[in-house]
Amino acid sequence: MSTAEKMASKQRDISVAEFFERNRHLLGFDNKRKALLTVVKEAVDNALDACEEAKILPDISVQIVDMENDRYRVTIEDNGPGIVKKQIPNIFAKLLYGSKFHTMKQARGQQGIGISAAVLYAQLTTGRPARIWSKIKETEPAHYYELHIDTQKNQPEIVKDEESNWKKKTGVKIELDIDASYQKGDQSVDSYLKQTAIANPHATFVYTNPKAEQFVFARVSDKLPKEPTAIKPHPYGVELGIMLKMLKNTESRTLQSFLTGEFSRVGPQTAKEICDAAGLFTNMKPDELQLPHVEKLLDGIKKTKIIAPSTDCISPIGEELLEKGLRKEIPAEFYVAVSRSPDVYRGIPFVVEVALAYGGEQPSDQTIRILRFANRVPLLYQSGSCASNKSIVQTNWKPYGLSQSQSSVPVGPLTVVISLVSVWPPFTSEAKEAIAHYPEIIKEMKLALQDAGRKLGAYVNKKRKVADQQERLSIFENYMPEVAAALADLSGMSKDKILESMRKMLEKNKEYVQAHKEAHKVEKVEKKSKEEQIGLAGFDNEEE
Amino acid sequence: MKKSKTQEALEELGNDLVKNVLAGKPPVMNVPVRALSNVSYNKKSETLELGDKTSERNFFNVAHAKKFLQTLEVAAKSKELLTLGKHASLRDVFYMVKRTIPNTKTNIVDEQSESDNAIEDLEALSGFSREQLNINANKMGSVAGHVVIEDKGDEIDWAKMGSGGWSVPSNVEEITFKKVRAKYVIYMEKAAVWERLHEDKFWDKQNCIIMSSQGQTTRGIRRLLQRLSQEHDLPIYVLADFDPWGFYIYSVLKFGSINLAHMSGSMTLNTARFLGITADDIENYGLKKMLITFKDVDQTRLKQLQNYEWFQNNKAWQRQFKLMATMKAKAEIQALSSRGISFITEKYLPEKIKKGEFLQ
Numbered sequence: 001m002s003t004a005e006k007m008a009s010k011q012r013d014i015s016v017a018e019f020f021e022r023n024r025h026l027l028g029f030d031n032k033r034k035a036l037l038t039v040v041k042e043a044v045d046n047a048l049d050a051c052e053e054a055k056i057l058p059d060i061s062v063q064i065v066d067m068e069n070d071r072y073r074v075t076i077e078d079n080g081p082g083i084v085k086k087q088i089p090n091i092f093a094k095l096l097y098g099s100k101f102h103t104m105k106q107a108r109g110q111q112g113i114g115i116s117a118a119v120l121y122a123q124l125t126t127g128r129p130a131r132i133w134s135k136i137k138e139t140e141p142a143h144y145y146e147l148h149i150d151t152q153k154n155q156p157e158i159v160k161d162e163e164s165n166w167k168k169k170t171g172v173k174i175e176l177d178i179d180a181s182y183q184k185g186d187q188s189v190d191s192y193l194k195q196t197a198i199a200n201p202h203a204t205f206v207y208t209n210p211k212a213e214q215f216v217f218a219r220v221s222d223k224l225p226k227e228p229t230a231i232k233p234h235p236y237g238v239e240l241g242i243m244l245k246m247l248k249n250t251e252s253r254t255l256q257s258f259l260t261g262e263f264s265r266v267g268p269q270t271a272k273e274i275c276d277a278a279g280l281f282t283n284m285k286p287d288e289l290q291l292p293h294v295e296k297l298l299d300g301i302k303k304t305k306i307i308a309p310s311t312d313c314i315s316p317i318g319e320e321l322l323e324k325g326l327r328k329e330i331p332a333e334f335y336v337a338v339s340r341s342p343d344v345y346r347g348i349p350f351v352v353e354v355a356l357a358y359g360g361e362q363p364s365d366q367t368i369r370i371l372r373f374a375n376r377v378p379l380l381y382q383s384g385s386c387a388s389n390k391s392i393v394q395t396n397w398k399p400y401g402l403s404q405s406q407s408s409v410p411v412g413p414l415t416v417v418i419s420l421v422s423v424w425p426p427f428t429s430e431a432k433e434a435i436a437h438y439p440e441i442i443k444e445m446k447l448a449l450q451d452a453g454r455k456l457g458a459y460v461n462k463k464r465k466v467a468d469q470q471e472r473l474s475i476f477e478n479y480m481p482e483v484a485a486a487l488a489d490l491s492g493m494s495k496d497k498i499l500e501s502m503r504k505m506l507e508k509n510k511e512y513v514q515a516h517k518e519a520h521k522v523e524k525v526e527k528k529s530k531e532e533q534i535g536l537a538g539f540d541n542e543e544e
Numbered sequence: 545m546k547k548s549k550t551q552e553a554l555e556e557l558g559n560d561l562v563k564n565v566l567a568g569k570p571p572v573m574n575v576p577v578r579a580l581s582n583v584s585y586n587k588k589s590e591t592l593e594l595g596d597k598t599s600e601r602n603f604f605n606v607a608h609a610k611k612f613l614q615t616l617e618v619a620a621k622s623k624e625l626l627t628l629g630k631h632a633s634l635r636d637v638f639y640m641v642k643r644t645i646p647n648t649k650t651n652i653v654d655e656q657s658e659s660d661n662a663i664e665d666l667e668a669l670s671g672f673s674r675e676q677l678n679i680n681a682n683k684m685g686s687v688a689g690h691v692v693i694e695d696k697g698d699e700i701d702w703a704k705m706g707s708g709g710w711s712v713p714s715n716v717e718e719i720t721f722k723k724v725r726a727k728y729v730i731y732m733e734k735a736a737v738w739e740r741l742h743e744d745k746f747w748d749k750q751n752c753i754i755m756s757s758q759g760q761t762t763r764g765i766r767r768l769l770q771r772l773s774q775e776h777d778l779p780i781y782v783l784a785d786f787d788p789w790g791f792y793i794y795s796v797l798k799f800g801s802i803n804l805a806h807m808s809g810s811m812t813l814n815t816a817r818f819l820g821i822t823a824d825d826i827e828n829y830g831l832k833k834m835l836i837t838f839k840d841v842d843q844t845r846l847k848q849l850q851n852y853e854w855f856q857n858n859k860a861w862q863r864q865f866k867l868m869a870t871m872k873a874k875a876e877i878q879a880l881s882s883r884g885i886s887f888i889t890e891k892y893l894p895e896k897i898k899k900g901e902f903l904q
């Protein structure tokens with residue numbers, strides 16, 4: 001057997017299970033604690049997306065039951081439109097199956113890998129099938145499935161398929177048994193749901209944690225977010241590989257109609273300009289373009305001025321709602337929210353929003369709390385490599401009343417919400433934990449932080465002034481008895497009489513304190529100018 | 545008991561403030577400014593004098609409130625001491641005043657420097673020295689010689705005080721000189737040098753008085769030197785290091801200091817003579833090898849000295865400054881020990897005094 005033949009005997013399909021085993025960290029299953037969070041997160045993301053698409057105000061319940069020996073039963077239930085019977089096995093038990101990957105539209109999920117990865121994780125760690133309930137009409141019974149994934153073929157394996165009398169108008173319920181560990185803290189399910197509630201003020205969450213404690217995060221808005229529309233890709237955002245695929249799949253007959261038909265913001269005139277700049281004919285057949293042609297085409301796109309993509313495809317949270325969301329979950333004394341207007345990175349539109357909650361019970365001797373969101377989904381890991389972290393560090397917080405040492409996270413009683421919405425948020429990895437460092441995004445983030453920071457600074461300074469005034473008066477009030485006692489000792493007069501007289505003075509003229517201070521300032525200036533006239537030639541600068 | 549003038553002055557201070565308060569006016573003290581900007585050199589009297597600039601200290605001004613209270617507290621404690629006829633040290637006063645103001649986290653004073661400062665303000669304000677206010681500094685300094693004094697009814701012979709000599713108290717107003725047999729006084733910067741002179745019985749052999757304090761000259765020493773000069777007409781010689789700081793010790797003794805300009809009258813010593821170490825001594829006594837190279841601060845300080853108004857027209861001193869500036873080095877008194885342990889008492893001092901080699 002030749003070497004090549006030997007090698008060929010070893011070459012075969014890689015099963016999804018094997019792929020998953022080796023790459024679980026890419027999908028958010030690095031450890032047991034994170035696995036619990038990822039399972040909840042994937043299910044909740046899907047539930048929110050489904051409700052919003054069906055224009056239903058989301059009511060989502062999350063329940064985690066401790067089954068001992070590091071085994072947990074996770075149940076997530078929503079009031080969305082439900083899933084038709086035929087699709088259920090594919091959605092939950094087939095990896096890389098989804099509707100969102102091929103559209104340019106703002107959504108929480110992207111790749112169609114999340115929830116099926118959770119199902120696979122459950123299967124690999126406990127061997128138990130995923131249990132799914134789905135109901136699409138109030139009058140019809142619900143469907144109940146128990147599903148495995150055939151890890152060799154990446155196909156659903158139906159363990160049980162029956163009707164159920166699940167009492168619910170419409171919706172989906174999924175139950176998974178997984179190996180996991182539960183811990184409170186910044187990266188816990190508790191924290192994830194609290195933050196999700198901040199960025200989704202139109203949703204209600206009922207959460208029961210493994211300690212059987214129940215939390216209700218109630219909605220503060222009955223307005224659903226504006227429905228994002230799907231857009232075609234903008235030429236500026238398309239790379240070589242995608243362009244090749246698009247050229248191959250298109251039904252257009254000419255390059256010009258391909259450009260106008262498959263991209264946004266490209267009309268016949270712009271298409272012609274692109275072709276001219278690329279040195280290609282407008283009537284070339286798309287599937288006849290060779291690699292060098294495609295490279296020329298991309299070059300032509302770069303040289304052509306094309307207006308920015310329309311931004312109605314994204315749906316930001318909005319200043320008012322973001323502030324409301326923050327207000328209900330983080331008790332503080334001052335809130336401010338800033339929503340920037342849309343901008344574009346690599347031809348992809350995005351919006352940055354920032355909200356601040358200052359003061360209250362928040363510790364003033366620790367670094368500020370940063371809550372990061374991408375398309376309303378909280379990002380709990382990899383904060384150090386996130387664009388939002390970089391923009392916070394690069395912002396000077398001192399004028400806004402916080403302390404900050406050279407390029408580090410500031411210290412003070414502050415929570416910062418920094419949210420990015422986009423049809424395609426650029427993550428640094430498939431686990432969607434950190435936003436990539438695009439200069440356009442960091443710039444927008446910094447502008448939003450500065451805008452909100454200025455409002456915070458105005459508040460902090462005003463508060464400090466009032467406190468100073470208060471302290472000034474209290475200095476006099478507290479010192480007066482001491483002064484009166486000393487004066488009584490010196491003069492032999494009654495202390496009470498002196499004190500009473502001083503109190504009257506302070507009461508009668510609380511403004512006097514201020515007025516006198518001003519007068520004294522003037523006096524001082526006069527004195528100083530006299531001093532200068534006298535002149536001090538011949539003396540050193542020693543002030544003893 | 546009859547009230548002393550000091551007591552009366554403190555009472556007056558209190559009465560004036562109370563009068564203001566009862567009339568609904570803010571209590572204000574006008575404290576003479578004790579800084580270089582308010583100190584001038586009087587060519588006639590050859591002393592530093594405090595100008596008439598005062599800074600207002602108003603209780604109803606946040607910036608003044610605490611200092612106002614501190615000064616008042618110290619005044620009240622001083623009056624208490626005077627009434628009881630007792631004396632307290634600066635440290636005692638610090639503890640008498642130190643306490644937390646009710647309802648606050650503020651202490652009236654946190655460090656002794658604050659109460660010391662308040663006491664100096666009170667001196668300037670009342671016109672009485674702290675010794676007259678019954679507040680004493682720590683005693684520091686020794687004296688020996690053929691002198692008999694009376695202090696609080698005790699007769700003390702400076703010739704019979706053993707190896708330590710008599711320690712000079714901070715208040716020397718109440719001592720009286722019974723017998724003074726000396727031709728001159730040598731005051732030296734260093735206690736170690738005093739001990740050498742004392743061990744060699746220099747004061748007995750040369751018929752003089754030797755006196756020292758460690759470092760800065762204390763008020764008690766300055767006042768004692770002044771009394772010996774004025775009451776017994778003794779020349780006062782100063783022996784200090786050959787460096788800007790040594791020269792400054794002489795400057796303070798002779799002309800007064802900025803910080804205590806308000807006390808100049810009872811302290812300065814216009815007849816003081818600077819015996820050494822001079823630049824010429826370095827040459828004449830072969831001390832060149834004993835020189836220590838200047839640091840930046842020495843250089844700066846020397847420049848300041850050169851520009852002092854009271855040195856500006858003094859050719860002899862300017863010559864010394866210039867020589868020191870070219871050497872860029874300094875020398876300690878003890879450098880003389882390189883010529884032999886008793887070189888200073890057997891050769892250097894007798895020779896210098898005999899020849900009359902001193903600066904004035």
